[in-house]
Amino acid sequence: MEEALVVKTENLTKEFKENSLIHRRPVKALDNLNLQIKRGDIFGYLGPNGAGKTTTFKLLLGLISPSSGAAWVLGKPISEIKFKRGVGFLPEQPYFYDYLTSVEFLDFYAQLFRFDKKLRKQKVLNLLKLVGLERAASLQLRKFSRGMLQRIGIAQALINDPELVILDEPLSGLDPIGRKEVRDIILSLKDKGQTVLFSSHILSDVEAICDNIGILMHGKLQCVERLDDCLSHEVELVEVTVSGLDEACNHTITSLGGQIAHSGDKTVIVIHGIDSPDGEAAIARILKAVRESGAKLISIMSRTHSLEDLFVGLDGEAKERECVMHNA
């Protein structure tokens, strides 16, 4: 495995046997996953619920065994445990030993890495500071809020200064301030040369911080792209929001190629295909018609191809393929 890769999988597959009275049909949670993650990247692993994201993480970390295929983490096969010295993990909606205080909790995990007492003390203090929990050092985890638990969870994932940090839905359940704090932590890890692999449903957060993304659907990897490549910078459409538009102007705008939608006392005019000369001319004519009708212009917004568009598009394609296979 090349040194530049921290994770590599080859046809990694996981089947679960479905228990029913008549049949024990295997369910493919992960289907021939071929994934490579480069050192130093922030990799966003996306997919709907049940896509196989958590299954992937559990396979990589030895919590479950693959049905077939192979995987390597930090150059070592997943059957060994040595690579785990360089990995940190935060599971989804984590539960911790709630009878421990923050310091006891982090010290416990530091001991699992066989650090000496002096080093453990230093790491615990530094990590509490990093995640903003110095004041909660003596507080038992059962008294922590959701956001605090997430932050202490990230702290335990970093206790060994890992080369690879795997975070399963690290932003879920957090308020906007909490999400920003976690995003900042993730970005700071990249600055230190650490690789971050995380799963999320919050596409806007993924767009904000990832270098590469992988989209998993129904156990199959649909694509792996650089984020910049899959977000088109070309403007797809323009939305013009106005108020007080009269009926006559509605007809004019429709004839000029604009689509009209009413929302309360506002009217939203959508203009497609504006990257062509005709499109630009259409916008100009529509804006002129709006001005001449006496309507009030509220806003003009352009929209580019987003991650959500890619995600929804791939989901639709995946469902179509499944439908075809089922009918065949």
Next chain:
Amino acid sequence: MVIKTIAINTFKEAIRDRVLYNLLIFTLIVIVASVLLGRLTIGQDQRVIKDVGLAAMSLFGILIATFVGTSLVHKEIRKKTIYNIISKPIHRYEFILGKYCGLMLTLIANLIIMTIVLFVVLAIHKALTIDVLSGTGAVVYASLLKAVALIFFELMIVTSIAILFSTISTPTLSIFFTLGVYVIGHLSLDIRQLGVASENTLINGLCSFCYYLLPNLENFNIRAEMVRDIAVSARFMLYAVVYGVLYMTAVLLVSILSMERKEFI
């Protein structure tokens, strides 16, 4: 070091559990209250205190070993705290051994407290009454310590069985099976004799199978001898200890094998 870390963490979890304190206080009350029971006898107060005290210690230990031991692994899986352990560079056998040692540490600590209370009760009672049948001090306490030591080895076996069931079954079924093994373990000889007396090859075979597979916990029961101040030979003690250690080791090995194959879905 990892086994020690997990053991200490398990010990911390147990001693911060109120159920443990409630059971311990109840047992201590029973030991102290045995003085009242002793008053119902004529000149056998000390024997009653020893008998009730040892029985209460044994019962307390079995309850803790069963109820805490059967949930030790299952709770970690249900609460998903095990994800943070197994994802670290530790072997699964270290996790099992750490959990076992932690629970044994809890049991030792509680046995020590109960033994001290029993000795204090006996000493105070002896100082305040005349009990001609109670025997001399140092010998009595040494004999009691032997009985407590064997209770400890019995608990070692029951705890290992509880942890084995914890890796393969739900807590409810595990409690049922563990207590079942405990009861059968004390009827081991009777079951074997039943098989022989039946004169039926199949029944005799089944009874022999149970006898050899399940632990013979009567090896660790010397309460009758202690109460009657009958000496227990060093050879018997050695046999019981070796049997206990070997049986516990075998059960833990099976638990480790079970854990190695377990998937944390």
